[in-house]
Amino acid sequence: MTTAINSAPEAFAYRSSKVSVPVLGVGHTVGDKIGEGDTYLVENVLPPDLAEVGFENLMKEVAWNVMRHRGGEVPRLVAVQGEIDANVNYPIYRHPADESPPLRAFSATVSAIRAHVEHTLQHPVNHVLIQLYRTGADYISEHSDKTIDVVRGSRIVNLSLGSRRTMTLRTKKDAAATTTGSEQGANGEGNSRDGGGDGGAPVQRTTQRIPLPHNSLFVMGLATNSRWMHSVHTDKRPENTKDPAERGPRISLTFRHIGTFLTPSPSPAGQEQEQEQQEQQLIFGQGATGKTRAEARPVVRGGEEAERLLAAFGAENHESEFDWEKVYGEGFDVLHFAATTPASV
Known part of the structure; x- marks a missing residue:
């Protein structure tokens, strides 16, 4: 049975906290900026009672879909919810998929989560893409979010419930080509190499890894989305070799302000x-x-x-x-x- 939830953020006597996230890897130090500096992580964004039951409630409430891209199934389950107004207008977020999953009205738990997300962001969100990473084998490939429908000047946020996975940011090849080695070193960021493409020297691409624990909100600005790609890599380690917080499924809720x-x-x-x-x-x-x-x-x-x-x-x-x-x-x-x-x- 789904637990009833008070959706008003002001009703809870707790404080969420923006934190400096350690970027993991050789040469990284705590306090480095994430992406273009418009991106950060908020921990404990939901109050304890909602954080405790949110995952279980969503598993019951959400109508999961298999999504296909170029005829093949993507390696996770998805669902879409949004705000449907009195005139039955509703937001649409377009991205490369053979068919957009059907949008349903915000469910009770998603509505409660949305209220806290909006309270943290201080701008509205009217659309959410919900994704279920069933095991560590489920993943999302490197990409930038498509912004044709995203209100300009807003932020894209990803709330995590369940097991901890790692978000990997990597500069695009053309962005990496305009960044000098001295700038990369000064930022304390790790580098990976890609072929130059025209017979030139390999391009060094900056990589950052940000762990996304349960009840955290990854807030990504559009400048980071423009110059960096992001992904959640597959994690095929045996469950018994993982930290307890990394075991089991994960639900991510990507909220956007759609126009x-x-x-x-x-x-x-x-x-x-x-x-x-x-x-x-x-x-x-x-x-x-x-x-x-x-x-x-x-x-x-x-x-x-x-x-x-x-x-x-x-x-x-x-x-x-x-x-x-x-x-x-x-x-x-x-x-x-x-x-x-x-x-x-």
Whole structure:
């Protein structure tokens, strides 16, 4: 049975604390800046009663989906929740996946967590991607978050419940190429080498590793997202060799402030099936071609526009000086990149 939760942050007499996170690895020292300096970790962001039951409650409340990318299953389960307003407008976060998982309204536990996240951030979040790392073998590959739909100037946050995993940040190749060796050494950061690509000298890429314990909030600024990639690597060590805090599954909740929305379109008479209704959705807002509700246009599925948006995602993944206005400014109305329906589990 799900435990009832008071969602008001002010009701709890405790203090969360921003901490200087030790960046692990040769040459690293406590107190080094994380990423571009706009990124930090908050521990004990949830009060003890919510932190204690949050993982178990989410396992019961969340409708997990298998997500596919280029036809293959990603190595974790996912779910999407968000704020649905009185006009049934709801936020959409687009990223490379064959089909966007269905968005459901915030559940009771997620609503409670959201209140504390907003209290910490001091700006709203209206969308969450929830991911279940079932074992240490589940992971997420190196990437930068796609910001076409993320409100500019906001932060992207990741709340961890369950086992401790490590977030790895690594500078993009072009960002590394503009950083001198003396600057890298002064920051006390570890370096990895990648081929120069054109027969030149290997590029040194700076790497930082940040442990994400239970009940911690990783707050990432958009400057870090622009110049660094992030990942959670697989951990295939036997369970009995791990620290107790590293054992078992992990749930991550990535909250974002989204400025692009879906809204229902009046359906033709008799058209009541869920798939048909989905095809009648309209899209508007920051990342769409129609910027207001009055300018909302029908969602596009696949095709040439999907190829163009995927190419834009690739550019954002690799360019540290990504020109948002040039690439995303006019907007895209595509939602699904392949006609594949996600399987519920």
